Amino acid sequence: MADPILELIGVRKSYNQGTPVETEVLHGIDLAMAPGEFCALIGPSGSGKSTLLNIIGLLDRPTGGKLLIGERDTAALDDAGLTALRGETIGFVFQNHHLITAFTALENVMMPILVGRGFPNGEMAQRADRLLEQVGLAAWRNAKVNNLSGGQQQRVAIARALARQPAIVLADEPTGNLDTKAAESVFELMREINRREGTSFLIVTHNLSLADRCDRTIEVVDGKILSDRKAAA
Incomplete structure (x- = not known):
């Protein structure tokens, strides 16, 4: 594997830490992604997929282990540093698009650049x-x-x-609210961008037929990686 764009080493995540109801939901996750990979993340509801995605996306911190983005150990960063690194390296696509409905398509696309530059x-x-x-x-x-x-x-x-221009896009059920035709179109668009631009994608999905068309499928069950398999050549 080429130098990974992200690497998790023994990552754990607990909630209510230090209390009688402390619950560990991720149990020592080891995972690395190389530049240009197009990966699916699958698993049943409650398996820890969303928690894992939030940690990779620097929206939450692990309670144990290491998360490296490029060669940067994210544990050494304060909240401002995490925000800056997230903006520079990670893009997000959600099941619910979270667009600003009062804005135009162009204005919505410009928003991350405006946040990064300030004017x-x-x-x-x-670019938009x-x-x-x-x-x-x-x-x-x-x-x-809202008219689209x-x-x-x-x-x-x-x-x-x-x-x-992020190195990786994290997509959380990006086709979950779409009909079959629209879901296929969105999936093919992400695939085309991956091939043309070399952008890495990590796609959380319950759609196993889409997952089977990714280069690699990572299955999480009960807070652990059950399988990590590459597509047949």
Whole structure:
């Protein structure tokens, strides 16, 4: 494997730590992802997938073990450092798109860049325009997102996730609220971006037919990795 873009070493996560009701939900996770990988994360409800994704996405801290992003040990970072690293390296796509419905598609895609730089400029709009073109929504750049279909909204969300050129996109059930045709379209879009740009994807999904089309499938059960298999060549 090439130098990993992220690595978890013995990662554990407990809630209510130090109390009589302390509960450990992740039990020593070892996981690494190389640049350009397109991976599925599967497992039953309550298996620890969302907790694991929150830790990888720097939205929560592990209570044991190490998380390395690139070669940076995230335990050494304060909250501001984690926020900065998250913005530089990680994009997010959620089941519920979390777009700002009063804004246009273009404005939504510009938001992460604006947060990173603090002020708008023409370069931001140009990048957002290019991303909307890549996801097939150039004609809807000035449409309010609440006037778009569910599949189109997820395409805007993907463009937004790519706004700061992250090394990895974390997608949490990105097709879960879509019909079959829209789900296929969104999946193929992520796959195309992965192949064209080399962006890594880690996709949480209950759709096993989609998971089977990923390069690698990681199965989490009861807070442990049960299997980690690559697709047949």
